[in-house]
Amino acid sequence: MPSALPIADPAPLDGLLPPSVVEGADSRNLGVYLHVPFCRVRCGYCDFNTYTAAEVRGVKQSDYASEAVAEVVLAGSVLAATGAPDRAASTVFFGGGTPTLLPADDLARMLGAVRDTFGLQPGAEVTTEANPDSVDAAYLERLAEAGFTRVSFGMQSAVPHVLATLERTHDPERIPHVVRWARDAGLQVSLDLIYGTPGESLDDWRASLDQALAQEPDHVSAYSLIVEPGTKMARQIKRGEVAEPDEDLQADMYELADSALAGAGYEWYEVSNWARDGRVSRHNLAYWQGHDWWGVGPGAHSHVGGVRWWNVKHPAAYADRMHAGVSPAAGRETLDAETREVERVLLATRVRGGLEIASLPAAARTAVAGLIADGLVEPAAALRGSIVLTLNGRLLADAVVRRLLD
Secondary structure, eight states: OBSOOOOOBOOOTTOOOOGGGGTTGGGSOEEEEEEEOBOSSOOTTOOBSOBOGGGGTTOOHHHHHHHHHHHHHHHHHHHHHHTOOOOOEEEEEEEESOGGGSOHHHHHHHHHHHHHHHOEEEEEEEEEEEOGGGOOHHHHHHHHHHTOOEEEEEEEOSOHHHHHHHTOOSOGGGHHHHHHHHHHTTOEEEEEEEEOOTTOOHHHHHHHHHHHHHTOOSEEEEEEOOOOTTSHHHHHHHTTSSOOOOHHHHHHHHHHHHHHHHHTTOEEEETTEEESTTOOOHHHHHHHTTOEEEEESTTOEEEETTEEEEEOSSHHHHHHHHHHTSOOEEEEEEOOHHHHHHHHHHHHHHBTTOEEGGGSOHHHHTTHHHHHHTTOBOHHHHHTTEEOBOHHHHHTHHHHHHHHHO
């Protein structure tokens, strides 16, 4: 969740949505994202809306669960007043920040509010992100008791000097322990990795992949490091203290990851995500498939029926809004037909399920033959009527989208 919020229309204090969001709602799933904005330390590469204790003096982490619960209740009231059909949440995702800096009972209480307000679909996916040094066996057992089904550990790397550059605080030797504790609690496990860190070699990346695969997780995310403007790392690069990420090396690292993961039985289902035995992240997939979600917390983004909005950023401003009983939304926009089509093409192209060629305008369909000839789209899938990226296509996904939209 980037720290900068877009500029758009003001959002009403009652949070009410236009009647247009009801159209087609029965065909869309509802997910809930709960943002916990607290971190023990701020990593130099991170551009998310997160805060250390020193940055939020006067804000009590112990009050946060109550504030988030208040927004969940508000969400239920807003959707009901809008005339949206009753929909139990199909997925719930706790992100941050470090959600597991809060007591497990706080996360359980927040999940309970979602259950009480919306209900949970049978087999609902409930995930929390966690730093490896922020949980123990008892904590994970409590989450499982509360109804959590997955935990996504921010492993990032198994190599100490890479973790040091990223300013990650955990000991890589702790990874096998937290994975075992999660499995013992009955939770599915995802490991998040970052590649392309300044100073990281291809051998370093191979070591991280080997360590991750040795844990036999259900799911792996691998993201290339992007240096965001305004971050500490961006300033370090500008001063020449660390090298800028090498895009060619990052491409080699992606190819190595895809080969290693495929060889271990993992199938890519989105450009940066792989799963085995069909254990995809249904919450993330819902974003790419254009479903609805309500984002709870400071800076959280929401999308319902073509209307997108985002909350005030700072935890103090968020707390003030919730205590006053008004919507925390800072701004919102209603997507026009052209924007929705661009986003549909952008998102559907990134997933293995692909983009229906027949759904594209004639001009875009004529580009498909060239994409096949350039080795960016799978020919067999195209014959079946879908655009599915090849390995090279995944490396050049943005270019594929541009050619489809030109």
